[in-house]
Amino acid sequence: MTMAMLVAPRLVHLSAVDVIIIAFYFALVLGIGFYLRGRANTGEDFFMAGREMTAWVAGLSFLSANLGALELMGWAGSAYQYGILATHWYWIGAIPAMLFLALVMMPFYYISKTHSVPGYLKLRFGEPARALSAVSFAFMTVLMSGVNMFAMAKVMQIVLGWDINFSIWVSSLTVAIYVTLGGLRSAIFNEVLQFFLIWAGALLIPILGLYEARGWASLKLQIAQRASEQYVHLWSGLGSFTGNPMGIHWTGIVFGLASIISMGYWTTDFLVVQRILAAKDIRSAELAPIIGAGFKMLVPVIVILPGLLGLAVLPEKLVPESVAAVTGGHSYNDVLPLMLARYCGPGLLGLGITALIAGFMSGMAGNVSAFTTVWTYDIYRPFFNSEGSDHHYVNMGRWTTVIGVLISVGTAYLVMVREHHGLRAGAVQLLHCSAVRDSRAGNALETSDGPGGILGIAVWDAFVGQHVVMGESRSFRAALCGALASRQRPRTGYVSGALVFYSVRHGHRGGQSGNEADAGQRTDGLGIRVDGSSRSRERSAVSEASFLGGCGNRRFHRS
Amino acid sequence: MVSIWFFIGISLAVNGALILAAGLYQLVNPPENPGIVLYNLHANVWWGAVLLVFGLIYCFRFKPGRQS
Numbered sequence: 029m030t031m032a033m034l035v036a037p038r039l040v041h042l043s044a045v046d047v048i049i050i051a052f053y054f055a056l057v058l059g060i061g062f063y064l065r066g067r068a069n070t071g072e073d074f075f076m077a078g079r080e081m082t083a084w085v086a087g088l089s090f091l092s093a094n095l096g097a098l099e100l101m102g103w104a105g106s107a108y109q110y111g112i113l114a115t116h117w118y119w120i121g122a123i124p125a126m127l128f129l130a131l132v133m134m135p136f137y138y139i140s141k142t143h144s145v146p147g148y149l150k151l152r153f154g155e156p157a158r159a160l161s162a163v164s165f166a167f168m169t170v171l172m173s174g175v176n177m178f179a180m181a182k183v184m185q186i187v188l189g190w191d192i193n194f195s196i197w198v199s200s201l202t203v204a205i206y207v208t209l210g211g212l213r214s215a216i217f218n219e220v221l222q223f224f225l226i227w228a229g230a231l232l233i234p235i236l237g238l239y240e241a242r243g244w245a246s247l248k249l250q251i252a253q254r255a256s257e258q259y260v261h262l263w264s265g266l267g268s269f270t271g272n273p274m275g276i277h278w279t280g281i282v283f284g285l286a287s288i289i290s291m292g293y294w295t296t297d298f299l300v301v302q303r304i305l306a307a308k309d310i311r312s313a314e315l316a317p318i319i320g321a322g323f324k325m326l327v328p329v330i331v332i333l334p335g336l337l338g339l340a341v342l343p344e345k346l347v348p349e350s351v352a353a354v355t356g357g358h359s360y361n362d363v364l365p366l367m368l369a370r371y372c373g374p375g376l377l378g379l380g381i382t383a384l385i386a387g388f389m390s391g392m393a394g395n396v397s398a399f400t401t402v403w404t405y406d407i408y409r410p411f412f413n414s415e416g417s418d419h420h421y422v423n424m425g426r427w428t429t430v431i432g433v434l435i436s437v438g439t440a441y442l443v444m445v446r447e448h449h450g451l452r453a454g455a456v457q458l459l460h461c462s463a464v465r466d467s468r469a470g471n472a473l474e475t476s477d478g479p480g481g482i483l484g485i486a487v488w489d490a491f492v493g494q495h496v497v498m499g500e501s502r503s504f505r506a507a508l509c510g511a512l513a514s515r516q517r518p519r520t521g522y523v524s525g526a527l528v529f530y531s532v533r534h535g536h537r538g539g540q541s542g543n544e545a546d547a548g549q550r551t552d553g554l555g556i557r558v559d560g561s562s563r564s565r566e567r568s569a570v571s572e573a574s575f576l577g578g579c580g581n582r583r584f585h586r587s
Numbered sequence: 588m589v590s591i592w593f594f595i596g597i598s599l600a601v602n603g604a605l606i607l608a609a610g611l612y613q614l615v616n617p618p619e620n621p622g623i624v625l626y627n628l629h630a631n632v633w634w635g636a637v638l639l640v641f642g643l644i645y646c647f648r649f650k651p652g653r654q655s
Contacts, residue, residue, distance in 0.1 A: 045609045049602055056598055067588065085591055217591050224595050228602065232634055236625050341624075373613065373623050375606030375631045382602075 038189035039362060040369040046378025053225070053382045054202055057218050057389070061206025064214045071418045074211035074425050075143060075401045076306050083312035085220055087319030090303040092219035093394040095226060097387030098179055100331055105361035107335025108346055110274045111251070111259030113266075114335070115328045121285045123321050125294035130317035133295045134304060138313040143305070144398075145298040146406040155410065162406035165298060166399055170432045173395035174439020180388035181440065187365045188381065196440050199385070203392045204433040207400070208426045212306060215390075215397040219303070222386035223323075229376075229383030230330040233364075236371040237337035250340035259339065299398045338363040342370070392436065400428045592649040600642025607635030 068074040106114045142148045150158030181195035206214045241247040248260045258265045258272050265272030307313035352359035368380040404425045610631030
């Protein structure tokens with residue numbers, strides 16, 4: 029492993045014990061995969077983990093599927109950039125939707141005994157609705173896995189100086205082996221393991237950070253001196269668009285983030301819902317999201333707090349990616365690795381890096397296992413071979429896992445090519461968006477039947493989902509191109525890209541990151557005019573821009 | 588089947604032992620330039636010990652024989 033470490037500039041340097049800890053993680057996840065291979069012989073075992081997960085296992089897995097390393101590093105960077113406002117994306121943007129999933133949606137999903145969200149749409153609207161949803165979801169999710177893979181490799185290159193090809197192939201082969209052998213059960217086991225590793229690796233930063241900052245009250249004072257008092261207020265600045273660093277309004281947070289976006293993600297994204305469907309009974313299925321929500325409330329401690337601490341204790345001032353690329357300094361997105369390197373000596377540093385790797389690999393495994401299930405149950409079985417035996421479908425699932433990982437590797441290299449030649453993976457973002465909106469459309473149009481459901485999805489695609497999707501598209505593009513993935517161009521990062529959805533506004537780009545502003549001037553590699561969405565957004569009378577956004581306040585945006 | 592919590596215990600215990608050992612080594616052989624802030628707190632010693640204890644508790648509580 030050390031052979032692969034390059035001489036390239038890096039944020040941290042690993043000692044021998046750090047490398048041993050990382051190697052142990054890989055050995056353990058592979059060991060779990062080999063151990064579980066004998067328990068994935070039936071379709072129910074391989075695709076649904078035998079539907080025997082307890083509420084705690086399903087709940088922690090459900091949360092871990094969302095708690096990737098991009099989220100950890102991205103939201104820490106956003107906390108540094110925008111202050112404690114980033115916490116809204118946890119407490120307002122997740123908890124209500126997770127509870128809604130538990131209390132309202134899970135009974136529908138679980139009692140129907142469906143294998144997937146597209147399967148649920150089939151029960152409600154018929155086969156064509158499932159086909160449309162399954163195909164778009166399958167493409168989206170396997171390509172997402174590739175994006176995750178590339179992002180991990182890029183982060184490892186930036187943080188540790190590792191060779192990007194080495195990171196891609198080692199992570200993809202590891203995921204392929206343990207998911208192929210153990211199916212969803214193996215993915216869930218490793219997600220729960222990841223949950224513990226993340227907390228073990230990241231919790232020390234806020235503990236030591238608060239010690240160094242001499243407590244919360246002192247931390248607030250230091251942030252007020254170095255940035256602005258508004259960086260530590262959750263609500264007081266949200267009465268106007270200009271009163272907070274993010275340039276948002278409370279109506280956007282409450283009626284946009286909490287009521288629309290988070291509901292769509294947490295209740296229909298099969299990647300996370302699949303973990304709950306593996307619960308052993310309906311009580312566990314309802315409890316699992318509640319357990320996940322409980323821990324989700326605590327995640328800001330290891331994500332937002334390090335970003336705030338960085339504002340107070342880091343000697344250097346972090347800057348946007350665009351500035352960092354020119355000056356060679358550190359960007360907002362480097363705040364978590366910088367805090368890790370600040371406090372963690374030999375061993376602890378390895379554990380922290382392992383937590384990041386585990387987060388990335390868990391994301392990949394989640395995408396691949398969801399892809400495998402949807403392909404086998406919602407595409408292959410109904411449309412290609414409906415007479416196969418259970419054993420046949422399990423074999424199909426194993427092969428699909430391998431092929432899915434290979435497609436993901438191809439996607440990762442596609443994104444890498446884009447990095448070098450300026451191409452945009454437009455198809456990826458379109459598929460991502462179509463998959464999400466299809467599932468949303470199905471649930472939103474609950475009163476429709478058969479053709480009405482299909483029509484509803486089409487209508488959603490054409491009109492209703494347009495503005496929502498554009499926001500997702502932009503955030504996804506930012507995830508692809510964000511600072512975690514490149515330092516070659518002006519970028520602010522993954523979460524900053526997500527924030528764009530809430531900060532884009534009529535004729536004003538005050539709250540946008542540099543890359544998003546630049547995006548309006550470029551054309552996708554696949555011929556998709558990037559600023560087309562921007563123009564339509566500006567023309568819209570009631571777009572999410574006016575609904576969610578404000579006019580920003582540059583005085584909070586430190587150059 | 589071996590409980591997932593047993594694997595968690597193994598992970599915490601091994602990582603805790605390695606971190607604790609690295610911390611104790613530094614305690615005995617203090618580096619000239621630790622390179623980290625708050626080195627005097629020896630976080631890897633007590634954090635490693637915490638992980639080791641939790642890991643061992645999980646391993647014992649959910650060891651395979653006990654589960655069956």
